[in-house]
Amino acid sequence: MARLGFDERELQSRRAIFELHDEDxxxxxxxxxxxxxxxxxxxxxxxxxxxxxPGTRRFLTDDAQVARLKRTQSAYFLQLFDGRCDLPYVENxxxxxxxxxxxxLAPKWYIAAYRRYLALLLERVVLDIPDRAEALAAYQSLKKxxxxxxxxxxxxxxxxxxESLGRHQAAIRELSTPVIRVHERLLxxxxxxxxxxxxxxxxxxxxxxxxxxxxxRAIIIDIAGVPVVDTKVAxxxxxxxxxxxxxxxxxxxxGISAQVARTIVQLGVxxxxxxxxxxxxxxxxxGLELVGKRxxxxxxx
Amino acid sequence: xxxxGPIPILRVGNVLLTTIHIDLQDTIAAAFQEDVLTEIEKTGxxxxxxxxxxxxxxxxxxxxxxxETGAMARLMGTRAVLVGMRPEVAATLVRMGxxxxxxxxxxxxxxxxxxxxxxxxx
Numbered sequence: 001m002a003r004l005g006f007d008e009r010e011l012q013s014r015r016a017i018f019e020l021h022d023e024d025x026x027x028x029x030x031x032x033x034x035x036x037x038x039x040x041x042x043x044x045x046x047x048x049x050x051x052x053x054p055g056t057r058r059f060l061t062d063d064a065q066v067a068r069l070k071r072t073q074s075a076y077f078l079q080l081f082d083g084r085c086d087l088p089y090v091e092n093x094x095x096x097x098x099x100x101x102x103x104x105l106a107p108k109w110y111i112a113a114y115r116r117y118l119a120l121l122l123e124r125v126v127l128d129i130p131d132r133a134e135a136l137a138a139y140q141s142l143k144k145x146x147x148x149x150x151x152x153x154x155x156x157x158x159x160x161x162x163e164s165l166g167r168h169q170a171a172i173r174e175l176s177t178p179v180i181r182v183h184e185r186l187l188x189x190x191x192x193x194x195x196x197x198x199x200x201x202x203x204x205x206x207x208x209x210x211x212x213x214x215x216x217r218a219i220i221i222d223i224a225g226v227p228v229v230d231t232k233v234a235x236x237x238x239x240x241x242x243x244x245x246x247x248x249x250x251x252x253x254x255g256i257s258a259q260v261a262r263t264i265v266q267l268g269v270x271x272x273x274x275x276x277x278x279x280x281x282x283x284x285x286x287g288l289e290l291v292g293k294r295x296x297x298x299x300x301x
Numbered sequence: 302x303x304x305x306g307p308i309p310i311l312r313v314g315n316v317l318l319t320t321i322h323i324d325l326q327d328t329i330a331a332a333f334q335e336d337v338l339t340e341i342e343k344t345g346x347x348x349x350x351x352x353x354x355x356x357x358x359x360x361x362x363x364x365x366x367x368x369e370t371g372a373m374a375r376l377m378g379t380r381a382v383l384v385g386m387r388p389e390v391a392a393t394l395v396r397m398g399x400x401x402x403x404x405x406x407x408x409x410x411x412x413x414x415x416x417x418x419x420x421x422x423x
Contacts, residue, residue, distance in 0.1 A: 204395075208388030215408055242400040246391040248384055248407040 004152075004159050006090055018148045020085060024141035029083035031129060031138050036078065038124040043073045045120045049113065056109055080145055093149050097156030107157050114150050118143060177203050179210040185217045186287045188280075192225035200236035204243055211249045218290045219244060220283040224255030234269040241274045250275065250290060254283035306332030310340045310349075316417050317341065317349040317379075318410065321356060325363045334370045341379050348417035349374055352410050354385030361399050371404040380405060384413040 047070060050056040060066050079089070100110065121142050129135035176199060180188045187210055211219055221237065223229060241251040252275040264271060277283050288294055306329050310319040317340055325333065337349065351367065353359065371381035382405045394401065407413040
């Protein structure tokens with residue numbers, strides 16, 4: 001419910017959108033007795049649709065399960081005539097939507113099932129109401145509450161999808177700034193792929209945090225895997241370098257190809273504040289020098 | 302001790318050490334700058350380490366005071382090293398386009414002292 005941002009205000013506003021007024025709820029309560037009489041037919045007719053199609057039949061594995069679902073469905077059916085449309089009601093609907101989302105039932109089934117549901121309600125329940133005007137009004141009210149329910153179910157699907165999208169984005173974010181410890185107080189960040197403003201921002205934050213964590217003297221940023229280095233990217237790198245300097249460390253930029261060197265100079269970007277080198281191996285040598293170490297050949301034994 | 306501001310300045314060997322733990326408002330900032338310069342004059346210290354790890358926020362005003370104080374110290378032949386800036390502070394300053402001029406920086410007090418040769422290399 002929190003995930004959907006559903007509170008009393010949202011409830012009221014949604015009821016207003018669907019024109020689901022208290023009179024509608026009262027009208028539904030008034031025909032509850034008739035509805036109860038036809039409950040079994042509606043539920044059976046509903047499951048006939050689900051069992052008649054391979055797309056939904058695969059979710060209904062055995063008779064015991066179908067019997068159980070029919071009981072749940074009957075409870076759902078009766079709730080439509082309870083005359084209540086409050087937060088607990090919505091919570092119940094969200095739960096139903098979430099269950100269907102989890103088992104992987106596509107929204108088209110949801111909508112198709114609701115269509116059949118309305119048809120059954122019309123045939124079995126509404127036509128059994130003696131007064132014609134009353135029957136028509138009751139049908140309108142039913143349509144409102146069913147559409148209201150459907151909107152909540154679809155929202156649940158969307159929220160679940162957004163959530164998994166968010167998880168994936170977080171994973172990608174993490175993967176896109178892998179700050180590696182090369183040596184004591186020396187870090188390496190190999191950048192791969194395009195750098196936009198959002199990623200540049202995140203690169204800066206990650207670099208700063210890791211430099212502090214590792215008490216790094218220097219961080220090597222290798223841009224060999226960055227396809228395009230334009231003014232913007234260069235500017236981001238300069239900013240990161242400036243920030244790294246402010247917290248007391250140095251930046252070494254490596255992986256600068258001839259193409260990138262040409263671009264940077266032609267664009268007139270001044271990157272003289274950075275240590276820049278063509279190859280990562282040279283960057284590591286310089287970095288080690290900055291932390292007071294050096295790579296030396298092994299003594300012949 | 303004729304200190305004017307509330308921020309203490311310690312002497313460690315031939316180096317001064319000060320930790321800024323409170324917001325540098327106008328009067329405090331002015332007093333701090335004067336205290337630093339007076340102390341340099343008095344002691345002839347060859348370096349000063351300014352620790353700002355206690356500051357959650359550094360606006361451009363404070364940053365300018367720190368950079369200026371560093372520049373003034375340098376004119377008097379004293380190297381100033383700014384240490385302990387928090388990542389979010391650095392990111393904000395850079396985003397605002399303020400890179401604090403040419404002031405020297407180090408990760409923490411330890412590194413700052415080492416940079417000034419106040420400590421054995423390690």
